[in-house]
Amino acid sequence: MYLKVDSLEKRYGAFDPSVSNLSFSLAQGELLGLLGPSGCGKTTTLRMISGMVAATSGRILVGGHDVTGLPTYRRNMGVMFQSYALFPHMTVAENVAFGLEMRKHSKHEIAKRVESALAMVRLNGVGDRKPRQLSGGQQQRVALARALVFEPDILLLDEPLSNLDAKLRDDMRNEIREIQQRLRMTTIFVTHDQTEAMAICDRIVVMNKGRLEQIGTPHEIYETPATPMVADFVGRINRLKGTWRSDGAIDINGSMTIRASRPGARGAPVLVMVRPHRIGLVASGSAIPSAEHENVLAGTIRQVTYIGDTLQYSVEAAGARILVEKATTSAGDPFQSGAEVLLHWSEQDTLTFAADGER
């Protein structure tokens, strides 16, 4: 592993630690996402890795060398800031050249590398301008070029896309990924947006309240979340509270029976979670396809919300409200509010968590 973060902790005074017992590692060329709600400690972690904030305890290793005690300016890590942090009194070219100047490269070498770095982010010809004369997207590219031009060991991106508008954000996201893969740059990408993280990261660390909740590929994080927090954070989800029965099924309110692929201990309280778009919806009385491993529930539609690409149904079933999502078609809305329906979803899509394990 190229970058290793080992039992990292950050405390400010007597408060609960901002980051505690955090360990993960990255292979060379890997893009790892640090995902979590605001205040979860992801930016503090990034600042500890870059040396801008001193760790209270724990170690950071790059290529086998302990860098925990090194000051920022000797760590050789490129950082892209959320606010870009371009030097307003320098031109674009001077901004990009700064890292090379600090490394005492020759004038000729600097000019050559600045030019190719600006070409890499498709900003040829703006080298003489001041940052404030550029658009937000262009400033972003300058920041990326500045962070990469001196060939850092690690690239750290702190919420790099959150100041851009939605359309530009997707383009820039893919561009960052493309450049990162081309350079095989070991990269950490901090974000609070699960779509962003899912779209470009090789693996994701989900953080909550300063702790690691789960580390895994986007697929693992989404399909087999380790905790209710992760399940909740990476997409919309239905929550039901129940109890494990002796036959391995789950009883909910005594009025509903659900089966999951992994049964739990008898009598234990259980939290059941199902993603809205994994639930099938048919008219009451219809046959359910492959009903053997399906959970089937009768219900009444109480509310229909049309949001363009999806239809959201709020269904009342067994005393609970269950959200169901379906992709829209040109044929229009098959169910109206008040319709009697059957809900069905597979045992594999039934996520279960020990109810007392909820954080």
Next chain:
Amino acid sequence: MIRGSMMLQGLIRTFQLLAIAAILAFLLAPVLLVFPISFSADAYVSWPPSGWSTKWYVALLENDEMLEAFRNSFLLALYVTVLTLLIATPAAVALARSTFVGRDTLISIFTAPLLLPSIVLGLAILIIFVGQGLVGTWPGMILGHLVITLPYALRVLLTGLGTLPMFVEDAAGTLGAHPLTVFRRITLPLMTPALVATGALSFIVSFDEVVISLFIAGTQLKLLPVSLYHYVESRTDPLVAAVSAIMVLGTLLIVLIMERAMGLRRTVAK
């Protein structure tokens, strides 16, 4: 109805303009009157002057005491300004960039002299300086003025540092710049407007300071505000108007420089 309310609005507007004109006249009249009076041909300050001449400017140039006082005050303000910048800049950076317990309290204490009447400060400084033999000496004068310029400087510089764009210093660090290089290449250029403003303010405050100078200048060290003060005690000729006119123009020049610097900040930051 509508017509009536429009007339009323017109009246209110006229009244507002008149009020603003009155306030401006009240504030500026003494400053502006100094100029015609300084060109008076009379032997005493009177309005309107009975004739015009430049004889009081000539008299000023022939008044050795005033010239010496002017030179001393100018030099003193210069020394004080340089020292203020040298002391206040690192202090402000340290206070703005580090977080430690009691930091806010420390800032309050450092800027407290701004709230004290200068007669209290002057007396306190005199009591200490008499024992040290600093009264009427250059070091004593400089120290005395630093007591009042440093709090101003600290305030302006702290505000200036507070408006620096976020994280640019951190960014320079990640690019491989040693903290001293970060200060020289990033912090210092970005706080130049604040430094210019601080310098101008220190110079004006020191040059114009009467009370503290009265207490500790003694009789040997002649300073312009003190000499002027003594001059008008015994005489009422327009010479003081000539001195005042020059001081007003000088101050105006410094304010213009400050304004340029502030305008500069608006273009640099962002």
